Amino acid sequence: MKRLQFSRIISPQLLALAGVLLFNWIVFPGFFDVTWKDGRLFGSMIDVINRGAPVAILAIGMTAIIATKGVDLSVGAVMAVAGAVAATFAVAGQPLIVILAAALACGIVCGLWNGALVAYLGIQPFVATLVLMVAGRGVAQLITEGSIVTFSDPALIFVGTGSVLGLPMPAVIAIVLMIIAHIVMRRTAIGLFIEAIGTNLSAANYTGLRSQMLILSIYAFGGFCAAIAGIIAAADIRGADANNAGLWLELDAILAVVIGGTSLLGGRFSIPMSVLGAVIIQAMNTGVLVSGFPPEFNLIVKAGMIIIILVLQSARIAQALGRKFGPRQTSEQTR
C-alpha cells in the first residue's frame, strides 16, 4: 500500500484543492489566518472544514454505495429525519446517549429500507432511494408536526458547535469517521468485496460473495452517516427544520465522491479522496463568500471548478497527457 502514495499525492484532487485555496488566498489575503480564542481555533480554513463536515460525512457513506454501482438520493431527507428525531428526544428531556442512539437507529433503519429495495428486490438504486428522498421529508415533517422544533440541550448542541483540542466538533467527527471507515474498508476484506461487486456483480455472486448482505449493509452504513450529518446539522442551528435540513446535500455528497475519483459506474473507490472532494466543494463555497463576490456567483464558480476537476480526471485527457509526456503515465499499474 505504501508504494501507491507518490502517484496519489499529485492527484488532480489535491491540485484542485491547492488551486482553490490559492484563489481564496489571492482574493482574501486573510484566508489562512488562524487565531486561538476561547480555547478554540478560528479562521477561514477552520470554517471550511467545519462547514464541509456534514457533506464529508455523507460522502463517506456515499462512496461505498457508489462503489457498488449504486447511489443514495435519500441522504438529505434522512438527515432531516434524524435531526427531527434528535430534536424531539431532546425536547422530551432524554439524555444525550438516548438522543444519539434514537437518531442513529433511525438513520440505519432508513438505510436498511433502501438496501433491502436494492439488494433483495432488485430495484434500481436511483429509483429505490428516490422513494425515501420524497417520503423521508414527509416523515420528518410528521415527527416535528410541521414546525421547527428547537431545543436547548447543551450536550446535543455541543455536537454541532463544540470543539475538541481546538477543532470544531463536526470536523473532528468527520475525520474520526473517515479514518475508521477507511481502516475498516482496507484492513478487512469489505473494501475488496465492494470493489468486486461494483466491477462485476455476476462474477461476485459466482465467487460466493454474500453480495446482497453486503449491499444491504452498505446502504445501512450510508443511512448511519446521514444520521450523523443530520444530528450535526440540527445541533448547529439548535433545532430541527424538516423542510430545509440537508436539502440538496445528497447532490453535494455525490459530487464529492465523483470529485474524489470514484466512478459512478462502480468499482475502485477511496473514502479519504471523497472527503477531500467535500473539502474542495466547501473551500469553493467559502471562497466565494469571503472574496466579496455576490453569493449568486457561488453556483457558477462551483460548476466551473467541477468541470475543470472532471476534465483533469478524464481518462482521455490522462492518455493525451501520457502521450505527450512519455509512456510512464499510461501504465496504470499501481492502483
Next chain:
Amino acid sequence: MTAVSGVVLEAQGITKTFGNHTALSGVDIAFHKGEVHALLGENGAGKSTLIKILTGAYIADSGVITVDGETVSFSTPQQAQVLGIGTVYQEVNLLPNMTVIDNLFIGRQPRRFGMVDRRRMERESREILATYGLDIDVRAELSTFSVAIQQIIAIARAVELSGKVLILDEPTASLDRSEVEKLFSIIRQLRDRGLAIVFITHFLDQVFELSDRVTVLRNGRLIGTESIKSLDRASLVRMMLGKDLAFHHAELLGEEAAAGETLMTFENFGLAGKVQPFDLKIHRGEVVGVAGLLGSGRTEMARLMFGIDHADSGVLHIDGKSRQVRNPREAVELGFGFCPEDRKIDGIFGELSVRENIVIAMQARLGWFRALNHDEQIEIAGNFIEALDIRTASAELPVKLLSGGNQQKVILARWLATDPRFLILDEPTRGIDVGAHAEIVRMITRLREDGLALVVISSELDEIVSYSSRVVVMRDRKMVAELHGADITPGVIVQTIAAQPAEAEA
C-alpha cells in the same frame, strides 16, 4: 511498399506498448482483395491488439497504416469504417432489443421528406439478407434469432458499412457445425466479391478449410505470412508455438480404476424447464466429461450443481449427509469451484488486478473480517501465476488487459486457491489458442491425478475424450447416457448426441 496491386489494407512497423509490456513490436502485414487471410497466434500473441489498431480502437505507438495505398490515421472505429474496414466481433455487438432492420440501418437510415423511410429500409433489409441466403422476418427483434443468424446480420451490416475489409474475430466460437458451414459459404461468397477477409480463429481445421494466406504472430512479433498451400499442420503449429506441440491425445483412461472413493452423489437433481432430474455419482480423482450441443442443458446442469439456480427436485449426498445447494456460497463452502462459460460476464473482475482476481474466492470463503493482508495476497497470487504460467507483466495489472487464455488461468487459480475438492469447468478452452489450450488440458489431467473431482463441459469431442474418465451426454435438457471405457470415443459420443430420443431410451 509491396508490389502487389491488390493490397487494400497494409500496416507497417506497428508497435504498441501498454506500460512496460510490449504488445506488438514492428509488425508488418498486408491484406489483399479477394483473399481470406487467417491471423493466428497464441493467447497474448498480439492478435487482438493488432485488430484493434487496424480498426481504430487503439492507436499504435508507431507504424504506418495504408488503405488503397494512401496513408491513413484513424482514431475511432467509425473512421476506420468509413475507410472500408468493418469488424465483427466474437460476441455479436448489435442491439438485441431492436429489429433486424434497425440493426442493419442504425445511424444511416434512409430518409424521405425528412422522415425515416421504413418501407425502404424493410425492402433493402430483405434484399441485403437475401444475398446471404437468409429469409427471415426482418421486423422481428434481433434477440429472437440464433447467434448464428445474428452473426450473419452483423456481417451484413459490416459489409454494407465498409465493404473493403471485413475482420472476423473468432466468428465460429459459438456456432455448431452446420452453422459454421453456412458462415463459410458466406465468407467465400464475400471473398469472390473482392473483399479482403481477415479471419481470426483457434480452429486449425477451419484455417486450412477457408484461408488463402496465414499470418502468425507470437509474443507481439510477426513470425511470418505464408500461403496456406505451402504449409502443413505441423509447420503451422510450429510457427505458432515455436516448438512442437505436446498434445497427449486420446490417451484413453480405460477402466475407472483411476477414480477413487465416492465424493458425492447427485440424486434426482433437476429444475423444471431447465434440466430434467438426473443422477450422477462423482468420485475423487476423476474427470466427468459432459458432452452435448449448445442448449442441451449442459450449462444448466452445471449451474444447478453450483447452486446458481436452485434445484427444485433431488438432493446431494455428500459427507454422509443429504443436502441442498441453495446458492454459490454454499457450494463454495462444500469445496466446489466453477469456471463459467462466459469469462467476461460471469468470471473476471476486469478492473481489478490479477492479484485480487486470484485471491477473491479464498477471501470470500474467509469472510469479511479475516482479511488476507497485502503480503499474503501477493504471495498467493505469485505462486499461482508461476504454477499456472499466467502471462502478465505484473500481478497488479488489471485482469482485463490479459489475453483470454490467461484470464481463464486466473479464474482457475482463483478456485485452486480455495483448495477445492470439486471443480466444474464450463467450456474451459473456448476462445483460447492452441498453446494455452494444451496447457489447460494438461492442467485438467494433473488436477485429476491430484485427487480432485472435475466435471468438464466441452464441445470439443477430441478434448473430452482425451481427459475424461467417464462421459455423460446431454440432449434436450436431459442426461441421456453415461459412457464408460471403450465407449469414450468421439464417434460414440456423436452417435449418442445424434440418436433419436426413442432409441436412446432403450
